[in-house]
Amino acid sequence: MYLKKLSNNQEGMCKVHSLNLKDLLNKKKIKTYLINSLDLGASYEHHFLLALGSNDKYYIIDLTYSQFDSTNKILINKKLSDFPSAILCNTDFGKEIYQSLIKKGYCITTLEGVILYLNSLDIKEKYSLAQIFVNSNKKQAM
Secondary structure (H helix, E strand, C coil), X not given: CCHHHCCCCCCCCHHHHHHHHHHHHHHCCCCCEEEEHHHHCCCCCCEEEEEECCCCCEEEECCCHHHHCCCXXXXXXXXXXXXXXXXXXXXXXXXXXXXXXXXXXXXXXXXHHHHHHHHHXXXXXXXXXXXXXXXXXHHHHC
């Protein structure tokens, strides 16, 4: 329902949409983690949600990932070697994640898929998901 209200241009709106969707999901008792790419060592700020699913599945919720597609755009940061979408699409599995994020705004994936997604955001540090979730909880508690 939330996705239907969005306009086509979502560039720079990641924090707003992530916070709004997090609030809606929390009201439905769905636990999500708001992640800021800067907290993970990226050279630019991008907000998205992660959620735990069942059977070792994870939800990446990124309503604004389309801003990382290279079509008619310039790199958001000169420190990046390539567009995040191009990096994600280097593998068939990454292409599946990309297509789901672009078409649906989220994807259901495995730990490997979460790592591919994080790598596409040029996150240099290697964190365990437990560390990411704990860090997210600490920031949200402040």
